[in-house]
Amino acid sequence: MGQVILGVGDYGASKTPGDEVKTFALGSCVSVILLDPKTRTVGMAHIALPDSSINKVKAAEKPGYFADTAIPALLHEMTKFGCHKKGKGMVVKLCGGANVMDTNDTFQIGKRNALAIKKILWAYGMGAVAEDLGKNFSRTVSISVESGQVMLSSPGRPNWQL
Amino acid sequence: MGTKICKENLQQIIKSVPMLSASASRLLQLTSNSDHQLLDVVNLVKTDANLTARVLKIVNSAAFGLINEITSIDRAISYLGERIVISIAIGDCAGKLFEKELSGYEAAGGDLWKHDLRTAIAAREIVVQTELEVSPDLAFTAGLLHDIGKSLISDYLQGTVPEAIELISSQDSLDYLEAEEKIIGVDHTLAGFELAQAWQLPEELAEVILYHHQPGNASEEFRLLVYAVHLGDNIAMLGGFGTGSDSMQYRLDPKYTDYITLSPKTLANVMLTVDMEFEKLEESLNNLGRETT
Numbered sequence: 213m214g215q216v217i218l219g220v221g222d223y224g225a226s227k228t229p230g231d232e233v234k235t236f237a238l239g240s241c242v243s244v245i246l247l248d249p250k251t252r253t254v255g256m257a258h259i260a261l262p263d264s265s266i267n268k269v270k271a272a273e274k275p276g277y278f279a280d281t282a283i284p285a286l287l288h289e290m291t292k293f294g295c296h297k298k299g300k301g302m303v304v305k306l307c308g309g310a311n312v313m314d315t316n317d318t319f320q321i322g323k324r325n326a327l328a329i330k331k332i333l334w335a336y337g338m339g340a341v342a343e344d345l346g347k348n349f350s351r352t353v354s355i356s357v358e359s360g361q362v363m364l365s366s367p368g369r370p371n372w373q374l
Numbered sequence: 375m376g377t378k379i380c381k382e383n384l385q386q387i388i389k390s391v392p393m394l395s396a397s398a399s400r401l402l403q404l405t406s407n408s409d410h411q412l413l414d415v416v417n418l419v420k421t422d423a424n425l426t427a428r429v430l431k432i433v434n435s436a437a438f439g440l441i442n443e444i445t446s447i448d449r450a451i452s453y454l455g456e457r458i459v460i461s462i463a464i465g466d467c468a469g470k471l472f473e474k475e476l477s478g479y480e481a482a483g484g485d486l487w488k489h490d491l492r493t494a495i496a497a498r499e500i501v502v503q504t505e506l507e508v509s510p511d512l513a514f515t516a517g518l519l520h521d522i523g524k525s526l527i528s529d530y531l532q533g534t535v536p537e538a539i540e541l542i543s544s545q546d547s548l549d550y551l552e553a554e555e556k557i558i559g560v561d562h563t564l565a566g567f568e569l570a571q572a573w574q575l576p577e578e579l580a581e582v583i584l585y586h587h588q589p590g591n592a593s594e595e596f597r598l599l600v601y602a603v604h605l606g607d608n609i610a611m612l613g614g615f616g617t618g619s620d621s622m623q624y625r626l627d628p629k630y631t632d633y634i635t636l637s638p639k640t641l642a643n644v645m646l647t648v649d650m651e652f653e654k655l656e657e658s659l660n661n662l663g664r665e666t667t
């Protein structure tokens with residue numbers, strides 16, 4: 213069984229049954245999960261910040277890092293697996309975007325990430341069918357390519373499904 | 375259920391952990407003094423042959439990709455900068471503590487070092503990007519050391535993660551620190567502070583270790599530094615580099631705004647810099663804690 217492990221700012225996809233697409237310990241980062249029922253492809257991006265305008269060089273080098281560059285990059289990646297280039301028919305799930313306790317507005321990075329992502333998805337005519345965002349714990353996410361099942365885990369908590 | 379730690383136990387634990395070498399200890403004293411020069415650091419390192427060799431080995435490692443080998447310690451130190459020399463010195467004597475698997479927090483070996491390194495980079499960036507009246511390198515050192523207490527109490531916390539999480543979600547404990555205290559009688563800031571005393575760390579570093587979750591309690595002269603590390607710690611956790619179960623289970627002290635002006639954009643820049651610097655530093659310091667050959 214293969215694993216596609218995505219670090220911060222990475223994106224990737226797989227349609228190999230038996231593969232697992234996985235990312236570890238999302239804090240304020242948000243994982244965008246795209247499931248394409250038609251081609252049975254699973255794609256994911258691990259997004260750190262909402263807006264690439266703060267560093268164009270980084271955005272060119274690692275488009276998956278920023279919401280506005282990650283989603284086009286992931287959709288493009290998924291066309292290699294035969295998926296629709298604008299995500300038609302895809303199922304969207306979102307998770308991550310956590311906060312520390314007693315956060316103030318400035319530190320609501322997770323919330324800003326989620327908002328930026330939703331805005332961009334909206335422009336593609338896409339919306340999330342399921343989301344597990346916010347709160348104050350880290351999340352590890354893994355998706356089975358075979359079943360499309362999205363599982364989450366966090367230390368000290370029972371695993372849960374999204 | 376964790377095993378309670380009493381005062382005598384804690385002293386016992388501290389006796390069993392590595393001590394700082396004389397040169398590491400003097401390096402920390404020297405560099406916490408605001409009017410020292412890089413030359414003082416060079417002279418100090420030169421008195422320690424092992425440390426000199428390690429610094430030269432690291433500056434010439436593949437991570438820095440130098441075309442010409444650096445053979446003089448003066449050049450090596452001015453190339454690497456004070457903070458990297460300090461990281462090497464601390465890592466050489468106390469690497470085991472940083473690399474230890476924190477099973478009481480369900481964290482893997484090396485997680486503490488990564489968290490500390492990211493906190494160090496973030497605290498330094500906060501100082502630089504918001505132009506705080508604090509030495510950037512001191513903020514870095516303080517960030518490296520802030521959570522050292524976790525490796526002292528972790529074994530006693532084994533099997534307590536669900537209980538600690540439950541104490542916080544039910545609001546019986548304010549944060550993970552209180553949960554630690556409730557379960558084993560000592561939290562990681564107090565344990566770290568005791569080690570700071572045993573290591574004879576400079577006062578400002580000891581205060582960072584003791585107050586990094588309640589920076590408002592730090593004495594006024596060190597409060598800026600403690601707030602910088604407090605924010606650095608939160609940035610490290612938000613970036614996905616906590617130490618297992620306690621990640622983001624602490625409170626941000628909103629009063630930091632009395633000391634530090636930080637816009638969302640600057641914060642985004644700090645976070646991005648942390649990711650980029652971390653990759654570089656982690657690679658160059660990756661043999662921290664391993665036996666030197």
Ligand SMILES: [Fe+2]
Pocket residue numbers: 520521562586587
């Ligand atoms: Fe801490």
Ligand SMILES: [Fe+2]
Pocket residue numbers: 489493520521607
């Ligand atoms: Fe910390």
